[in-house]
Amino acid sequence: MSFNKEINRRRTFGIISHPDAGKTTLTEKLLLFGGAIQEAGAVKSNKIKKGATSDFMEIERQRGISVATSVLAFEYNGIKINILDTPGHKDFAEDTFRTLTAVDSVIVVIDVAKGVEEQTEKLVEVCRMRNIPMIVFINKLDREGKDAFDLLDEVEQKLGLSVVPLSFPIGMGYDFKGIYNLWEKNVNLFSGDSRKNIEETIEISDLASEELNELVGEKAANTLREEIELVEGIYPTFDKDTYLNGQQQPVFFGSALNNFGVRELLDCFVDIAPKPRPKQSEERLVKPDENKFTGFVFKIHANMDPNHRDRLAFIKIVSGKFERNKPYLHVRNNKKLKFSSPNAFFAEKKEIVDVSYPGDIVGLHDTGNFKIGDTLTEGEAINYKGIPSFSPEHFRYINNADPLKSKQLYKGIDQLMDEGVAQLFTLELNGRKVIGTVGALQYEVIQYRLEHEYGAKCTYENLNVFKACWVDPEDEKNEEYKEFLRVKQRFLAKDKHDQLVFLADSAFSLQMTQQKYPSIKFHFTSEFK
Ligand code: GDP
Numbered sequence: 001m002s003f004n005k006e007i008n009r010r011r012t013f014g015i016i017s018h019p020d021a022g023k024t025t026l027t028e029k030l031l032l033f034g035g036a037i038q039e040a041g042a043v044k045s046n047k048i049k050k051g052a053t054s055d056f057m058e059i060e061r062q063r064g065i066s067v068a069t070s071v072l073a074f075e076y077n078g079i080k081i082n083i084l085d086t087p088g089h090k091d092f093a094e095d096t097f098r099t100l101t102a103v104d105s106v107i108v109v110i111d112v113a114k115g116v117e118e119q120t121e122k123l124v125e126v127c128r129m130r131n132i133p134m135i136v137f138i139n140k141l142d143r144e145g146k147d148a149f150d151l152l153d154e155v156e157q158k159l160g161l162s163v164v165p166l167s168f169p170i171g172m173g174y175d176f177k178g179i180y181n182l183w184e185k186n187v188n189l190f191s192g193d194s195r196k197n198i199e200e201t202i203e204i205s206d207l208a209s210e211e212l213n214e215l216v217g218e219k220a221a222n223t224l225r226e227e228i229e230l231v232e233g234i235y236p237t238f239d240k241d242t243y244l245n246g247q248q249q250p251v252f253f254g255s256a257l258n259n260f261g262v263r264e265l266l267d268c269f270v271d272i273a274p275k276p277r278p279k280q281s282e283e284r285l286v287k288p289d290e291n292k293f294t295g296f297v298f299k300i301h302a303n304m305d306p307n308h309r310d311r312l313a314f315i316k317i318v319s320g321k322f323e324r325n326k327p328y329l330h331v332r333n334n335k336k337l338k339f340s341s342p343n344a345f346f347a348e349k350k351e352i353v354d355v356s357y358p359g360d361i362v363g364l365h366d367t368g369n370f371k372i373g374d375t376l377t378e379g380e381a382i383n384y385k386g387i388p389s390f391s392p393e394h395f396r397y398i399n400n401a402d403p404l405k406s407k408q409l410y411k412g413i414d415q416l417m418d419e420g421v422a423q424l425f426t427l428e429l430n431g432r433k434v435i436g437t438v439g440a441l442q443y444e445v446i447q448y449r450l451e452h453e454y455g456a457k458c459t460y461e462n463l464n465v466f467k468a469c470w471v472d473p474e475d476e477k478n479e480e481y482k483e484f485l486r487v488k489q490r491f492l493a494k495d496k497h498d499q500l501v502f503l504a505d506s507a508f509s510l511q512m513t514q515q516k517y518p519s520i521k522f523h524f525t526s527e528f529k
Contacts, residue, residue: 180207
């Protein structure tokens, strides 16, 4: 197959949802369609069970599963589909944000009864900022839920999306009869039999036909006719380019558990979802069909075996072919590296591959060369735009609890930060180290891994910080900025890239500071330049 054909047949995407909306179940059904797995239950959920936060076995189990489900690839009708796993648990939100830099599109799963939930809001906002094309799947239609129109309103308002329903439910919960597909203009009847892989679809060329009455009953048929008329009156018609620009989001309804409405979603997805997209580097826009290989690291995973400190770096291929044993330039280190056993990922296994194409993810064994955001090329010194850090929610001092092991501790902290487990801030005043995380669970993970992988012990000490704000002065030389540096010295720190950060101790003090120093901007993310 030609190089261009290989690119054009790839679809790399992520499924985002609030925990429990049905991401794992949907993933599994998609894999079933692709023939990548034979039975339900084969995809492991990487969820952390409620109440298991202090259970280290649970953390280890979670790490194992998260390697196994990092990338799930399968083929469907000649299309190579790569699903990138995005943890739904809020403590791992950073991980998900980073993964979103490597997807070309996303599917958003929403629970019909719960509607738009907190995690979904945050993740969709990130996708919206980047104009990532999104398809919405409203799940669990076999259960009583919100009215379809109310839900569509909620999705528009809370998520700021511009929706176009491409399917519409006929009844819901106990009365759920099936789905009318506006995209294919047919009716799919619900039997509630989850063992069936392919549902029977009935072509309906005319909604006014008697046939519809026979299929779903006169009452439901009439309701559907009215609703579809409303849908066609209220919502714009679907336009592929508008979707691809991130300005319009098609919506599907279904029940992942019952494998209902999933094929419709998948068929539409392979039809409209973007092939690998060009990516902006600091120097220039890079197109997938360029001959020379480029890619970037979006995830680093520590090896499960504590005796081997090697790690797996996940690279998204942006352009060209990635080949085994060919020397590539690690741009940040200005060093050539060769990889003898790059891994490609499939539904249930990983394998060494000789060649990978744009859109694909390869896992490279790494002994500490890589940081998240690093660029690899065939020689050109380009840098893909950094992967942003967001202000953590929790902050604690980290102290060395074993003076004989301080070297191990600092090495451990360094490597765990490279992996993106948490963020490190070094106070300007006294050099003390502060760890910032999205969730409290990360502190336990860090402490546990420092001890088991690096032989170092740490303790934490509380620190009252409301938000980390990246400092962006209008002019580094003006008096106002100099005064700010002097007065707020106690609250200033450097992040891992040596960027200056203001650790505001309350919303109020942040507000006062902003008022007092109007020429300085304070950002909640490191990506503002
Ligand atoms: P995730 O946290 O988003 O990965 O959610 P899961 O896929 O693990 O699903 C959470 C729960 O919802 C599980 O108990 C599923 O069996 C259930 N579930 C998923 N899809 C459906 C559905 O279509 N209908 C019903 N009734 N339950 C579902």
